[in-house]
Structures are given as C-alpha cells and as structure tokens.
Amino acid sequence: MTSAGYRLRFATRHSSREKSDVRIKIRSRFVAIASICCALVVSTWLGVQLWPSHAPQDYEACSERAGKTASSKDERASLIAECDKQFIGRRKPGGGYAYYDFLQNRRFDIAGPNPTPKELKSFDEEYIVFLNAQRRDATTEAQIFRGNKEYFRRLREGKSPLRTWSIV
Numbered sequence: 001m002t003s004a005g006y007r008l009r010f011a012t013r014h015s016s017r018e019k020s021d022v023r024i025k026i027r028s029r030f031v032a033i034a035s036i037c038c039a040l041v042v043s044t045w046l047g048v049q050l051w052p053s054h055a056p057q058d059y060e061a062c063s064e065r066a067g068k069t070a071s072s073k074d075e076r077a078s079l080i081a082e083c084d085k086q087f088i089g090r091r092k093p094g095g096g097y098a099y100y101d102f103l104q105n106r107r108f109d110i111a112g113p114n115p116t117p118k119e120l121k122s123f124d125e126e127y128i129v130f131l132n133a134q135r136r137d138a139t140t141e142a143q144i145f146r147g148n149k150e151y152f153r154r155l156r157e158g159k160s161p162l163r164t165w166s167i168v
Helices: 004-050 059-069 073-086 117-157
Strands: 097-101 106-110
Touching: 059 073, 097 117, 106 117
Parallel strands: none
Antiparallel strands: 097 106
C-alpha cells in the first residue's frame, strides 16, 4: 500500500506540472502575440518606406499623373478636380508660379504652387484697393449720369443746356 508521504509527494509533483503547463501555455501565447505585433509593425514600416513617394509637386504634375492613371473621363475629371483643390497656383512658362484671383480678374506672382499666408494677406489688401477703385468709378459714373440727365432735361425745356452764372 501507499503511504501518506508518497501521496503527498505525488500530489505536489503533479500539481506543479499543471502549473508549469499553464505557465508554458501563457508564455508561448504571449511570445506568439508579441512576434505577430512586431511582424505587423515591421511590415507596415517597410511598406511605408518602400512605397513610391512621388507625390506631385504642383498642379501640372498632378494633372499629368491624373491623365495617365485615369481609366475613364469621369475618373480623370474627378482626379483633376482634386489637383485643383490641392494646388492653387499654376506654373508659368518662364518659371515660377502665378495665382489667378477671379474676383479681381488678375494674376499674382507667388513663390510656390500654393500661396504663403503673407501672399494671401497681400491679395486681400490688393482686393480692398480694387474694391475702393470700383466704388470710386461707380460714384463718378453716377455723378456723370445725373449731370447728363440734368443736361438733357434743360435741353427739352428749351433752356440753355449749360448753366450760366451771373455775378451780382
């Protein structure tokens, strides 16, 4: 028969094996998850590094790429619209970039494919000057119109169209 000591040693030996089996399972799962995460991070990093980063530098390059990659006219139109949103300035034939302000109907020279905040501020200042000039022109035209109206009214009445001033 078996003694009580033998049973105790048998029970402790088998219970420690179960604990070590659980520890091995947990440790192996942790290692597996950690290695999968590391593999994902490395593959993502390499994918970003190896991906061709030939982003277009200006509107012309972007629209050229859109023309080459588009499979239909609609897709090409939408890609060019995206280029238009991304790049405000257009390349000038002699070099440099120009920005067309449709409100003023004129072009401004800019440093790159998109205007800097300083350049945008100068466009706004120029627009204020433009609006003031338009306001002056409209006021002058209104005064001329009123003067012409008075001139023709006096002609119809048979009076002298020019005012004569008398010195008293």
